[in-house]
Amino acid sequence: MLAPAPFASAGEYPDRPVHLVVPFPPGGGGDVLARTVSPRIAQALGKPIVVENKPGAGGNIGAEHVARAAPDGYTLLYGTNGTHAINPALYRNLRFDPAKDFVPVSRLTVIATMLIVHPQFPAMTVEELTRYARANPGKINFASAGNGTTSHLAGEMFKSMAGIDIVHVPYRGGALAVTDLISGQVQMMIDVMPNAYPLAKDGRVRGIAVATAARYPGAPEYPTIAESGVPGFEASAWDGIFVPAGTPPAVVAKLNAAVRAALEDPQVADALRARGAQPAPTTPEAFSRFIAESAERWARAVRASGAKVD
Numbered sequence: 632m633l634a635p636a637p638f639a640s641a642g643e644y645p646d647r648p649v650h651l652v653v654p655f656p657p658g659g660g661g662d663v664l665a666r667t668v669s670p671r672i673a674q675a676l677g678k679p680i681v682v683e684n685k686p687g688a689g690g691n692i693g694a695e696h697v698a699r700a701a702p703d704g705y706t707l708l709y710g711t712n713g714t715h716a717i718n719p720a721l722y723r724n725l726r727f728d729p730a731k732d733f734v735p736v737s738r739l740t741v742i743a744t745m746l747i748v749h750p751q752f753p754a755m756t757v758e759e760l761t762r763y764a765r766a767n768p769g770k771i772n773f774a775s776a777g778n779g780t781t782s783h784l785a786g787e788m789f790k791s792m793a794g795i796d797i798v799h800v801p802y803r804g805g806a807l808a809v810t811d812l813i814s815g816q817v818q819m820m821i822d823v824m825p826n827a828y829p830l831a832k833d834g835r836v837r838g839i840a841v842a843t844a845a846r847y848p849g850a851p852e853y854p855t856i857a858e859s860g861v862p863g864f865e866a867s868a869w870d871g872i873f874v875p876a877g878t879p880p881a882v883v884a885k886l887n888a889a890v891r892a893a894l895e896d897p898q899v900a901d902a903l904r905a906r907g908a909q910p911a912p913t914t915p916e917a918f919s920r921f922i923a924e925s926a927e928r929w930a931r932a933v934r935a936s937g938a939k940v941d
Contacts (some may be wrong), residue, residue, distance in 0.1 A: 755759025824907020
């Protein structure tokens with residue numbers, strides 16, 4: 632009867648700092664979004680949240696680390712459509728099971744993506760871009776953060792649905808891709824709004840359109856790709872909080888309540904929207920259903936692209 636419990640009860644949780652693993656490099660779009668939300672989640676929990684960056688293999692290294700962590704609510708994962716929807720179809724030897732090794736806590740945001748081009752590119756609209764591409768097949772390069780990333784698959788979807796011949800140029804991360812886009816080494820990219828929108832506002836790239844189903848509320852001046860000549864086009868990213876499988880339901884519920892409180896904070900919500908991320912909290916059950924649907928959609932995109940990573 633005196634043996635210690637394997638983990639704290641929900642009433643005692645948390646009694647020490649919580650670690651949030653971000654499986655991407657510091658300063659990137661995902662890292663910025665995680666650090667925007669985490670202080671308010673910490674406030675709701677009553678304990679600090681320590682953000683740890685564990686990048687590598689498209690987010691797989693950090694995700695695997697959390698999958699192997701103790702299921703006590705003290706090690707969280709900032710997961711995305713990359714770690715939980717794209718990578719299972721992309722990597723031949725994934726060392727964790729996104730469906731079995733994690734419990735979804737809540738979605739954080741739906742992240743808009745944006746078609747951007749070099750400022751001197753001779754197209755101001757999607758229609759002009761597709762017309763130019765058809766007149767110059769194989770002469771437009773589109774950058775991505777790497778094979779199988781959101782930016783790669785969104786570009787492949789655009790290529791297919793617009794019926795144009797453009798050439799994929801993968802980079803080792805979005806920062807390098809954007810650097811070459813700004814310098815004119817490549818001509819276009821579909822990148823997440825947290826990365827792309829600030830560059831478009833500063834004039835370092837030209838924003839053409841957003842890749843969401845409807846115009847993004849934070850940037851209503853940009854039309855959607857779908858309304859600009861490529862009907863049905865939509866390529867939004869998403870992010871959320873996960874814990875290792877086996878985490879007590881009461882702890883998951885407490886974390887879910889803390890995430891929802893953070894996303895309902897007007898200052899946090901405004902900061903996220905300014906970065907192109909629309910707050911979209913869910914219950915754990917709704918998040919699980921959403922992930923399954925997202926994984927099916929992105930898996931189709933991976934298969935169509937032919938991308939594989941050993």
